[in-house]
Every structure is written in C-alpha cells, then in structure tokens.
Amino acid sequence: MKNRARSEAKDAAKDESLQRRQRARLLSLLSTLLALSIAFVLLFAHQFVVGRRVLLEELRAEAAIIAANSSAALVFDDARAGQETVAAIRHTPRILAAALYRADGQLLTMHAESGFIFPVHLAEVPVTPDLPLWFPLAPAMLREPVLHETAQVGTLVLRVDFASLYWRLAEFALGMFGIAAVALALSHRLTGRLRRRIARTEEQLERFALYDQVTGLPNRRLFERELRRMSAAHRPGGPQGALLFLDIDDFKKVNDAHGHAVGDQVLAMIGGRLRAAVRGSDIMARIGGDEFAVILTEVGSPDNAANVALKLIEVLGEPFPTEPVPSHIGVSIGIAMLPDDGDSPGALLRNADMAMYVAKGQGKNGYHFFSSALDGKVRHDLALESGLRRALGAGGEGLWVAYQPKLCARTQRVLGVEALARWRTADGQTVSPAEFIPVAEHSGLIVPLGEWLLDAVCRDIARLRAGGMTMPPVAVNVSALQLLRDPEIVGNFCRTLAGHGEPAEAFEIELTESALTEARGAAALEGFRAAGFALAIDDFGTGYSSLGYLRRFQVGTLKIDQSFVRRLPGHEGDAAIVRAVIQMAEALNIAVVAEGVETRAQADFLAANGCAILQGYLFARPMDAGALAGFLSAHAGAAA
Ligand code: C2E
Ligand code: CA
Ligand code: CA
Numbered sequence: 001m002k003n004r005a006r007s008e009a010k011d012a013a014k015d016e017s018l019q020r021r022q023r024a025r026l027l028s029l030l031s032t033l034l035a036l037s038i039a040f041v042l043l044f045a046h047q048f049v050v051g052r053r054v055l056l057e058e059l060r061a062e063a064a065i066i067a068a069n070s071s072a073a074l075v076f077d078d079a080r081a082g083q084e085t086v087a088a089i090r091h092t093p094r095i096l097a098a099a100l101y102r103a104d105g106q107l108l109t110m111h112a113e114s115g116f117i118f119p120v121h122l123a124e125v126p127v128t129p130d131l132p133l134w135f136p137l138a139p140a141m142l143r144e145p146v147l148h149e150t151a152q153v154g155t156l157v158l159r160v161d162f163a164s165l166y167w168r169l170a171e172f173a174l175g176m177f178g179i180a181a182v183a184l185a186l187s188h189r190l191t192g193r194l195r196r197r198i199a200r201t202e203e204q205l206e207r208f209a210l211y212d213q214v215t216g217l218p219n220r221r222l223f224e225r226e227l228r229r230m231s232a233a234h235r236p237g238g239p240q241g242a243l244l245f246l247d248i249d250d251f252k253k254v255n256d257a258h259g260h261a262v263g264d265q266v267l268a269m270i271g272g273r274l275r276a277a278v279r280g281s282d283i284m285a286r287i288g289g290d291e292f293a294v295i296l297t298e299v300g301s302p303d304n305a306a307n308v309a310l311k312l313i314e315v316l317g318e319p320f321p322t323e324p325v326p327s328h329i330g331v332s333i334g335i336a337m338l339p340d341d342g343d344s345p346g347a348l349l350r351n352a353d354m355a356m357y358v359a360k361g362q363g364k365n366g367y368h369f370f371s372s373a374l375d376g377k378v379r380h381d382l383a384l385e386s387g388l389r390r391a392l393g394a395g396g397e398g399l400w401v402a403y404q405p406k407l408c409a410r411t412q413r414v415l416g417v418e419a420l421a422r423w424r425t426a427d428g429q430t431v432s433p434a435e436f437i438p439v440a441e442h443s444g445l446i447v448p449l450g451e452w453l454l455d456a457v458c459r460d461i462a463r464l465r466a467g468g469m470t471m472p473p474v475a476v477n478v479s480a481l482q483l484l485r486d487p488e489i490v491g492n493f494c495r496t497l498a499g500h501g502e503p504a505e506a507f508e509i510e511l512t513e514s515a516l517t518e519a520r521g522a523a524a525l526e527g528f529r530a531a532g533f534a535l536a537i538d539d540f541g542t543g544y545s546s547l548g549y550l551r552r553f554q555v556g557t558l559k560i561d562q563s564f565v566r567r568l569p570g571h572e573g574d575a576a577i578v579r580a581v582i583q584m585a586e587a588l589n590i591a592v593v594a595e596g597v598e599t600r601a602q603a604d605f606l607a608a609n610g611c612a613i614l615q616g617y618l619f620a621r622p623m624d625a626g627a628l629a630g631f632l633s634a635h636a637g638a639a640a
Helices: 002-075 079-091 163-210 220-233 251-258 260-277 302-317 345-361 372-393 433-443 446-466 480-485 489-500 519-531 547-552 572-588 600-608 625-635
Strands: 095-102 107-112 140-148 151-160 240-249 283-286 291-300 330-338 367-369 399-408 414-424 474-477 507-512 534-540 557-560 591-594
Touching: 002 079, 002 095, 002 107, 002 140, 002 151, 002 163, 079 095, 079 107, 163 220, 220 283, 220 291, 220 345, 240 302, 240 345, 251 260, 260 283, 260 291, 260 302, 291 302, 302 330, 302 367, 330 345, 345 367, 345 372, 345 433, 372 433, 372 446, 399 446, 399 625, 414 433, 414 446, 414 625, 433 446, 433 480, 446 474, 446 480, 446 489, 446 625, 480 507, 480 519, 489 519, 507 519, 519 534, 557 572, 572 591, 572 600
Parallel strands: 330 367, 414 474, 474 507, 507 534, 534 557, 557 591
Antiparallel strands: 095 107, 095 151, 140 151, 240 291, 240 330, 283 291, 399 414
C-alpha cells in the first residue's frame, strides 16, 4: 500500500512538472505570436500609408497630364477631340472612366471601359474628400481642374479604382504571413530542441543529485528522504519494516588488486545483485563507498528480515568475474527494525550501522540485530577506542607490559616469558586486553599498539639486564588482524629490535591459527621465520590449522588452549585431545606449552603425559618488569 502511495506521489510530481512545461511552452508561443502580430500591424500600416501616397501621386500625375491634354478640346468645345484625350485612360487600369465637364458644369464628353455613365452636370458628381484617410473600397471620383493660361476652362473627373492598392496590400500581408509562419515554425523547432535539451539536463541533474552514478541506485540523500517517509508512515503496532545496513567486507582488496575502474564495475555488479535479491517495493541504495542500505517495507517480522539478510549474503558469495582471477567479497549486515529501533532516519541508520559494526566484529559475512544493549556496548567500545588512541598518542601513557613466565614442567626453570599488554585508563580503571585488543583490532590501533609493546619490552629487557638479570626468550602476541593491517610488520619489528640492539632470536611470535590460513598472514609468517624469530601457535585447538601448516611454517611451539586444560584431568574427552596433541607435536618435533594451568592436578597430568612447558596462575600470574626481576632471581637456582 505504501508502495502505491509512493508511486502515486511520484506520478503526481511528474504530472505537475509536465503541466508546468506545457504552460511555459504555450506562454512562449503566445508571446512570440504577439510580437509577430505587432510587427505585422506596424509594417502593414507603413505599407498602407506609403502605398496610398504613391498611388495618389501617380493618379494626380495622370490626371494632370490628361487635363493638360484636354484644355484645347474644352476651349474649342470640341467633344470629339475631348473624347480622344480622355480615351488615354485605356492604358491605366486604375482609371475606370473619365469625363470632361465644361466650365459651366455641363458634360462635354466621357470615356468608360465598363459602361459607366457620368451625370450630365458636374454638380451631380459625388464628391470624394480630397485626401480621404481611408480609401473607400468602392471606386472614387477624382476631380482635376483643366486650366488654360491660368483660367479654368473645365473639370476633368476620373473614376478611379483602388483595388490595385488593396491587392498589393493583400499580397504583402500574404507574404508577411508566409514569412512569419516559416519563422515561427523554425524558431519553434529551434527552441523545441533547446527545450528538450533543457529538460534532459534537468533530468540528468536530478539523477546526479539523487542517484549514485556507479550503480544507478538511489544515493544517501534520496535514501534518507525515503527512510523519513517510511518511518513517518509506520504506525506502532502496524506491520514492521526493516533497515539493513550493508558493509562490503574487504572491498579494498578488490580495488588494490584490480584498480578503481574494475572496483567500480564490481560495485555496479554488487548493486545489481542486491537490487535483484529484494522486492520491487523495497528501496536499495548505495550510501557510501562500499556501503549499501535497503529498506524492507512491511517485512513483517525480524525473522523475515534475517532471511533477507542471509539471501543478500548468499548472492554476494558468488565470485565476481574479474581478470585474471575472480574476486571474492563478503558482506556484514546490521539490522534495525522500523519503527521500534529509531524515530528518525539518522537514528535508524546509526543503529543499523552499529549492529553492522558488531556483525563485522563477529567474523565477516554475517548479520546482527540492533538492540539497546548493543547501543551500550558500541558506546563503550568507542570510548575505549578514543582512550586507547589518546594513550598511544601520549607515548603509551597508562600502558605497560606484564610478563608471565613459562616453566619447565620437570625442573621449574623459567624457559621463557610471555609479554601481555596492560592498560590502566586515565580514571584509574584497569581494562582487560580481552576487551581492548578487539577494539584495537577493529580500529587499526593494534598496529601502533604492537609497535609500542615491542619497544616497551626492549626497554624493560635493557633495564633488567642492567640489573644483572639474564633474560629468557620473550614471546609477543601478534593477532591475525594485525598481520593484515600492517603489511610491513616484519620490517617494522626488525627495525625496533635493531634500534635497541636486540636479536630476533631472543623473541618468539605467538600467532593464532587463523593467521596461517590467510594468504597475507602466511607471507608475514614466512617473513618472521626468515628474520630469525621463533614461531608459536597460540590457543591451539580452537582454530583449524592442519599439520601441513605446522610443518610448512616450521612452527617451533604449540600452546594448548586453556579451554582444554581447564577440565583436566577428570574430563575424558579433553584428556584424550590433550594427549593426542602432545603425541602429534612430539612426532613433528614441536614443543608443547600448556596454558592456563591453575591446579597441581592439571600440572601433574600434563607433565605425566609429556607436556614439557607449563604456564598458568599455579606458577605465576602475569607481573610487571620489577616483579619479574624478583621472580627470575628466585627461580635462577631451579634444578637444571
Ligand atoms: P593469550 O595470548 O591466550 O594470553 C593468555 C591469557 O591467559 C592472558 O590473559 C593471561 O593473563 C591469561 N592467563 C594466564 N594464566 C592463566 C590461568 O592460569 N588462568 C586463567 N584463567 N588465565 C590465565 P590476558 O593477559 O588477559 O590476555 C588476553 C588475550 O589478549 C591474550 O590471550 C592475547 O590473545 C591478547 N593479548 C594480550 N596482550 C596482547 C598484545 O600485546 N598483542 C596482541 N595482539 N594480543 C594481546
Ligand atoms: Ca599468547
Ligand atoms: Ca593463548
């Protein structure tokens, strides 16, 4: 229904603009006609005045000639001679008849082509005013005195016809009409073309202002307008609509690999697939570089909205035909329901965007619904992000490194330490890395944070060494996203170490399994190994790394995730997994570290099953560099 209302509104707008255009056309035609008519009337009047004067002059001249020729005939009262002179009018068709009257007014003679009879006395000849303003349409009488040596000897009367003037004027008018018609037609054609061009330009401008040029979809401006209309139309308790906010995952990769022209083509294909996947009444728009949004009108329930989201994820899952290799992209979708999740287009978009952010954080190619709890979480994350940014900007203010020893299961000797980031915010609160590391990963702050941490570790090592300590190898955590975000990570790490004169061999990089399966992660891993760093796989068992990966990257150490250690030794399944991992690692000549060892029973089980290295609260909690110095000297005497 709303769809109909919208298309009706569109039609009404179209009609109105058509009417406006037609009115303008009529007006321009009328004004042209008026201008032409005025010009025509003026020209016609001018033509008339000039034509009349010329005609009168000609008639007067002819009358004067005939009168002069007739004077002798009048003086001698010779009707025959008079007849001959007036017969000269034969040659001038404008003069229909001529008569000579004697000085006493009696008719002497006459000549008429058309059988016209003059009255016998001059007094009966009708008088035509000397200079009539308007020639009568009927023939008129023109009188010319006949003189003989200044004395009037008679009167010549000519019956004259003005038809020739009228014909000339008629011809003139016809010509004028012709010219005017041709001019009008030409100008109409010309302005018609111009008008059409203007109309086309107007349409184009409208498209530019409201539609995205790459995909042809509505742009953010039009989308927000539609969203406002939709949210105003939704009644509480009525059928629900949904706003889906789509962010293409890793679109940058397509641009980087194929260039922006191909990137645009892929965007156009994305737009096409998305548009085709929703109903005609839904409004799909491109609202940012790689951001799309759709309003699902009357979707009914959140379940239906989720189904649409899954469908959109599916249609974008098909590879895009780029050369030489097809492009794979994903999409993260945030969903806000109308009208509950926002009372303005801005709030709805913000909330759907927020939900999208969470979807992205949970691994890509997924969707997430907005909720008010989410609002709180995202606000919290954003506060963390800006706090962390400030801390890193101030040289790591509030940040420090905690070290957790890894001990030999047999001898309790410290075989290494793991460096863990710590943050105390400006208001004195300690934030867990489990909380701020994901925020750092999303915002990209993980890159400067990782560099700060390595630098801080090097400074701590130098201080401990100056205090007479021998430092065991230090493990630093590097997340998969960190590898992706910083293609130069190996070079950057080596530079930092070189700056402190530390060898790469004194460090171990702890990576989760997901880093091995990503192409760029794998390249970085090769780089770390080639530079001399030892490699450890963190949280082993929670990802999907295969034995092939472990061999390929010459991983030195596996760290069994705490989740397998926690229920040891009582849990049969976990015990079996842990035993299998230890045996497999032994076969591959890979060292095994058990994480999160909290109880003596866990430690005993692990040691009995051949796990050589243990890490956990049972032995030591993560501690600052000062405490580590004490711990190291206390354990220096551990049995070898
Ligand atoms: P992780 O690499 O698995 O680190 C081990 C975590 O287990 C640490 O938590 C540590 O304090 C905790 N832990 C150690 N022994 C025990 C135990 O016996 N019982 C229990 N319940 N926990 C134990 P933490 O320091 O909170 O760090 C959490 C995660 O944050 C780390 O997990 C690591 O993935 C990440 N992280 C910490 N620092 C960094 C860093 O500098 N860079 C990166 N990329 N990630 C870091
Ligand atoms: Ca770790
Ligand atoms: Ca771990």
